[in-house]
Amino acid sequence: MTAPRDHGGDLDAAVARYGGTRAGWLDLSTGINPEPYPLPQIASEAWSALPDRAAQAALEHAARDFWAVPEGAAVLAAPGASSLIARLPALAAPGRVHIPAPTYNEHAAAFAADGWQVADEGVQAAVIVNPNNPTGAWHGALPEAPLVVVDESFADVAPERSLIAQAARPGVLILKSFGKFWGLAGLRLGFVIGDPALVARLAEMLGPWPVSGPGLEVGRVALRDRTWARETRARLNEDAAHLDALMIRAGARGLGGCALFRLYEVDDAAAWQARLARHHVWSRTFPYSKTWLRLGLPTPEGWDRLEAAL
Numbered sequence: 001m002t003a004p005r006d007h008g009g010d011l012d013a014a015v016a017r018y019g020g021t022r023a024g025w026l027d028l029s030t031g032i033n034p035e036p037y038p039l040p041q042i043a044s045e046a047w048s049a050l051p052d053r054a055a056q057a058a059l060e061h062a063a064r065d066f067w068a069v070p071e072g073a074a075v076l077a078a079p080g081a082s083s084l085i086a087r088l089p090a091l092a093a094p095g096r097v098h099i100p101a102p103t104y105n106e107h108a109a110a111f112a113a114d115g116w117q118v119a120d121e122g123v124q125a126a127v128i129v130n131p132n133n134p135t136g137a138w139h140g141a142l143p144e145a146p147l148v149v150v151d152e153s154f155a156d157v158a159p160e161r162s163l164i165a166q167a168a169r170p171g172v173l174i175l176k177s178f179g180k181f182w183g184l185a186g187l188r189l190g191f192v193i194g195d196p197a198l199v200a201r202l203a204e205m206l207g208p209w210p211v212s213g214p215g216l217e218v219g220r221v222a223l224r225d226r227t228w229a230r231e232t233r234a235r236l237n238e239d240a241a242h243l244d245a246l247m248i249r250a251g252a253r254g255l256g257g258c259a260l261f262r263l264y265e266v267d268d269a270a271a272w273q274a275r276l277a278r279h280h281v282w283s284r285t286f287p288y289s290k291t292w293l294r295l296g297l298p299t300p301e302g303w304d305r306l307e308a309a310l
Helices: 011-020 044-048 053-067 081-091 106-113 194-205 213-224 226-249 269-277 299-310
Strands: 074-078 096-098 127-129 147-151 172-177 188-192 251-257 263-265 285-287 289-296
Touching: 011 096, 011 251, 011 269, 044 213, 053 188, 053 213, 074 081, 074 194, 074 213, 081 106, 081 172, 081 188, 106 127, 172 194, 188 194, 226 251, 226 263, 226 285, 226 299, 251 289, 269 285
Parallel strands: 096 127, 127 147, 147 172
Antiparallel strands: 074 188, 172 188, 251 263, 263 289, 285 289
């Protein structure tokens, strides 16, 4: 049996250990925008009919515009970035892949499951997370490998730091998550942008109707709403600064992160997590560090609860 993978968002485990109900917890273990995009009115046909190609094309066109995708790069909408991560290793024969650690662990798990070996040199594939999760570090250039994957699930907080301008380079695939910045993780919507031949193969793997009708509608409307995106970036930056101030005052040291999650060094991460959990505030710790604690942003009504818990 495959060992369970380490993730944030495991709120059921917290409820089972510390009591209460899911609705009564403040879940800061993920980096999801706590103030999601307001859902538009969805046509009844989006629920009752199979998604059509025109709706898929309209969504992908909106994505091309929003991310300023260069000519020569293809765009494909998918049922979440995770579904793409699981399929990426099958695009090449198993070999050696470079995945700088620490980072989001799904990439190494997906490549390992397909027979790849994580290595530092002599690689046939390379993966970077931009900005990195959990450190928040940004990459200024693409690595060199026949297959290059750039996970930009959190990059919409600072689009000027995206590597999307290099998406037309052969062998390059850039992943975008809709759930993080727009705060609609349950919609299960993601995108892959890059080498047309590789994107076409991923489209074949996903099969027909990869994105639901409601997902196509909501994604298209949201990607066209530049005003919301601009105002949201400003709010997230303000909230991230506020969170840093609270945590530093409580004795933590800031290590980085991005505007959707913050990483701190504490004396004992497990003890901090337990103390917060007793107040039904859930945080993120890491199996490779006893001192790293990551927090997402609270909802507007959650700030007082977090401060009290600290």
